[in-house]
Amino acid sequence: MNTAIILAGGVGSRMGVDRPKQYLIVNEKPIIVYCLEIFQNHKNVDKICIVVSDEWKSYVIENIKKYGIDKVCGYASAGKTRQHSIYNGLKCVDKNAPDTDVVIIHDAARPLVSDKIIDDCIIGAIEDDGAMPVISVKDTIYQSKDGKSIDNLLKRSELFAGQAPESFDFKKYLDIHNSVTDDEISATAGSSEIAYRHNMNIRLVEGSERNFKITTIEDLETFETIVNG
Amino acid sequence: MNTAIILAGGVGSRMGVDRPKQYLIVNEKPIIVYCLEIFQNHKNVDKICIVVSDEWKSYVIENIKKYGIDKVCGYASAGKTRQHSIYNGLKCVDKNAPDTDVVIIHDAARPLVSDKIIDDCIIGAIEDDGAMPVISVKDTIYQSKDGKSIDNLLKRSELFAGQAPESFDFKKYLDIHNSVTDDEISATAGSSEIAYRHNMNIRLVEGSERNFKITTIEDLETFETIVNG
Numbered sequence: 399m400n401t402a403i404i405l406a407g408g409v410g411s412r413m414g415v416d417r418p419k420q421y422l423i424v425n426e427k428p429i430i431v432y433c434l435e436i437f438q439n440h441k442n443v444d445k446i447c448i449v450v451s452d453e454w455k456s457y458v459i460e461n462i463k464k465y466g467i468d469k470v471c472g473y474a475s476a477g478k479t480r481q482h483s484i485y486n487g488l489k490c491v492d493k494n495a496p497d498t499d500v501v502i503i504h505d506a507a508r509p510l511v512s513d514k515i516i517d518d519c520i521i522g523a524i525e526d527d528g529a530m531p532v533i534s535v536k537d538t539i540y541q542s543k544d545g546k547s548i549d550n551l552l553k554r555s556e557l558f559a560g561q562a563p564e565s566f567d568f569k570k571y572l573d574i575h576n577s578v579t580d581d582e583i584s585a586t587a588g589s590s591e592i593a594y595r596h597n598m599n600i601r602l603v604e605g606s607e608r609n610f611k612i613t614t615i616e617d618l619e620t621f622e623t624i625v626n627g
Numbered sequence: 628m629n630t631a632i633i634l635a636g637g638v639g640s641r642m643g644v645d646r647p648k649q650y651l652i653v654n655e656k657p658i659i660v661y662c663l664e665i666f667q668n669h670k671n672v673d674k675i676c677i678v679v680s681d682e683w684k685s686y687v688i689e690n691i692k693k694y695g696i697d698k699v700c701g702y703a704s705a706g707k708t709r710q711h712s713i714y715n716g717l718k719c720v721d722k723n724a725p726d727t728d729v730v731i732i733h734d735a736a737r738p739l740v741s742d743k744i745i746d747d748c749i750i751g752a753i754e755d756d757g758a759m760p761v762i763s764v765k766d767t768i769y770q771s772k773d774g775k776s777i778d779n780l781l782k783r784s785e786l787f788a789g790q791a792p793e794s795f796d797f798k799k800y801l802d803i804h805n806s807v808t809d810d811e812i813s814a815t816a817g818s819s820e821i822a823y824r825h826n827m828n829i830r831l832v833e834g835s836e837r838n839f840k841i842t843t844i845e846d847l848e849t850f851e852t853i854v855n856g
Contacts, residue, residue: 538817
């Protein structure tokens with residue numbers, strides 16, 4: 399069984415608007431619903447667990463009813479970091495969908511993920527231990543410990559920018575979180591990072607520029623343009 | 628003396644329009660002119676050398692006359708790679724502005740560079756051997772030799788995306804280009820890379836999100852929005 403964790407716990411917005419980005423309305427529908435519909439309609443996703451802050455929970459429940467998102471099996475509270483939110487989501491899955499083999503962790507603010515990326519991630523988590531969509535890096539990236547002078551050159555062809563969803567063997571990934579310190583969870587910048595560090599083999603699959611995270615006003619405008627064809 | 632090399636040799640466009648991005652017209656003025664005006668009006672830039680493809684040279688000459696860009700001291704042909712274009716620009720500076728101490732290499736398609744960034748780069752090239760504006764990296768970046776599985780984790784706080792202008796001690800930087808093979812020039816992804824590899828000390832200075840390179844339609848729209856206040 400494959401269960402999606404949708405991360406909707408963020409409460410801030412860099413856009414200077416009155417609500418977190420995942421709850422902004424585009425064509426009368428909140429962005430999170432666009433995201434949830436993709437997982438609702440995906441034939442290889444069985445259940446959905448939503449990580450949501452307390453103040454937005456009733457709003458989310460109202461909307462999943464309105465839009466018929468009936469795969470939702472539980473809600474988890476937002477944590478102090480993204481990775482803590484993921485841990486809360488994992489515990490929610492363990493409680494409400496304990497037969498889960500593969501967990502697929504996605505951002506509510508990435509509402510344009512394709513069915514193929516989700517499929518590739520599920521297959522990667524079954525055949526390896528996990529999978530993450532990546533896109534190539536366009537900038538020339540330099541490494542510097544102090545931010546003042548270059549310490550090391552990096553080959554652009556060997557660099558990949560991680561996207562979501564990241565998918566994992568559920569039991570292995572949960573076990574890692576149960577075994578590490580709170581500090582290690584806090585220090586985790588990417589969900590695949592903690593998996594890689596604990597010897598899970600993470601497959602890189604082809605991501606997409608379209609699968610961007612809505613963060614800025616420009617991102618929102620791009621999303622609106624795409625939605626309106 | 629400080630001389631700018633403006634790279635305008637690109638002939639392609641990812642935008643599906645009829646001309647390279649640096650020659651697109653915004654409010655009746657080509658993008659390259661916005662860029663040239665910044666260096667024309669900068670008190671610490673003495674001369675400008677333009678790298679331009681043969682087919683656009685007369686267009687550029689016409690426009691520098693029209694807009695009174697009188698610091699231009701020469702033109703160089705576009706090379707087969709960006710770094711070859713830079714080398715052509717360096718030879719042009721050597722011929723037409725041989726007293727140059729610091730060379731400042733900028734992209735014609737980055738028309739929103741600030742005076743402060745240019746100053747910081749010039750100071751960096753005087754006090755160290757060179758300087759490059761950088762911005763922090765937002766994505767989580769993973770290293771993979773084969774693009775199939777993660778080989779190494781990179782600390783986001785130690786990663787910096789290079790922008791332009793890159794500035795260098797002119798003589799040292801030219802000497803490197805005169806001494807290396809054509810293959811090494813071809814293999815250079817960033818102008819500071821070849822300098823760093825040959826033991827020049829490159830200072831990182833604070834870049835800006837505004838100092839983006841116009842590459843996509845969205846970039847062009849952002850530039851238009853900014854220009855129109």
